[in-house]
Amino acid sequence: MTIAATDEAVHVRAPGKVNLFMRVGEVQSDGYHDVATAYQAVSLYEDVRAWPDDEFSVTFGGSIDTSGLPTDASNLAVRAAKLLARTAGVPGGVHLEIEKHVPIAGGMGGGSADAxxxxxxxxxxxxxxxxxxxxxxxxxxxxxxxxxxxxxGTAIGTGRGDRLNPALATGSFHWVLAVAEFGLSTPGVYRELDRRRREGPRLAAVEATPTVDTSVLQALRAGDPRLLADALHNDLQAAALGLAPGLGGILELGESHGALAGLVSGSGPTVAFLAEDADSALELQIALSAARLNVVHVHGPVHGARIMH
Structure with a gap:
């Protein structure tokens, strides 16, 4: 059923995300892992404009190098459009123009925001x-x-990360993101985590059904960046540092320049530093820029994908 199809371009903006907390369960028979994660949407956005067309196509622009992105049927945004068309019985196609600002393969969900x-x-x-x-x-x-x-917003993700429960967050949290010049493959980081768990000393049993620590929820509810800094955690961080050892130095640099805490976001390699407030974030951004890092100051939580008028 279609109601009021339009011939104008529709402009939608969707946010990147930071994983404030990430626990990864044992690898399952299908190769996937159950996770428990706390997501926060941050003010680094992807802009998608859609025009009616006979075919499905996508072009990219924006503030980052998009030359390596696929523009064929394997592209996640194209897959999203085709899935919707198939589901709703839409005969036509769409031309997508995507303005990218979220780092590619950076652990911030840029491709997911596009979709x-x-x-x-x-x-x-x-x-x-x-x-x-x-x-x-x-x-x-x-x-x-x-x-x-x-x-x-802010949400707890379980299962593959797609079963969502909103989490109450008071106020605004300030992040300084150190964006790497390279990407890390998410499956590659998970494989490295599995290898480390198989070959390393058994420090602790891996939870069959991972959960997010209550300290994370309490810190978000209180709107307290210091409490949240103590609760930040990412099971994938050691694996990401193993594949990209230079990230360790970036973490140390941020924490020595006043970040309350830093962690690798998702599968990396973006490093997210939590700052006390907007002024502290600005100081940290200046210090890390002086060290020739590519950094951006963002805040969260922000709303999800929405139409821009």
């Missing part, structure tokens, strides 16, 4: 009028981080 924004844009453009639940179900088929990019 979420595409679902919202095509839903509006084709007038498919899917419910929020139906859009979320499609998002979950596309990837673990896509449902969160739709909803935004």
């Amino acid at each position: 979420a924004a595409t679902l919202v844009a095509c839903d509006a453009m084709w007038g498919t009028a899917l419910s929020k639940e139906e859009l979320h179900a499609l998002a979950a088929k596309l990837g673990a981080d896509v449902p969160f990019a739709l909803s935004g």
Whole structure:
């Protein structure tokens, strides 16, 4: 069913994310892991514009190098558009123009944000009028981080990260992101984690069903960056540092220049530093820029994918 299809471009903005907390369960028979993660959507956005077209196509621009991104049917945004068209019985296609600012393969869910924004844009453009639940179900088929990019805010993700429960966060948290010049493959980081668990000393049993520590939820609810700094954790960090040892020096540098804490976001290699407030974040940004790091100051939580008028 289509309601009011449009011939104008639909512009949707979706946020990148930081994983404030990430615990990874044992590897399962299908090669996947159950995770427990706390996501926060931050003010680094992807902009997607969608035009009606006969075919499905995508072009990229923005503040980062997008030359290595696929523009064929394997692209996640194109897959999102095709999935929606198939589900809703839409005969036409779409031309997508994506302005990227979230680092590619950076552990910040940029591709997932593109897919979420595409679902919202095509839903509006084709007038498919899917419910929020139906859009979320499609998002979950596309990837673990896509449902969160739709909803935004702060949320606890379980299962593959796609089963979401909103988490109450008071106020605003300030992050300084050190963006690497290179990407890390998410499956590669998980494989390294599995290898370390197999070959390393058994320090602690891995939880079959991982959970997010209550200290994270309390810190978010209190809106207290110092409490949150103590609760930050990422099971993937050691594996990411193993594959990209230079990240260790970046973590030390940020923490020596006033960050309350730093951690690798998701599978990396973006390093997220939590600052006390906006002024501290600015000082940290200046210090890290002086060390020739590519840094950006963002705040969270922010809303998920939404149409811009």
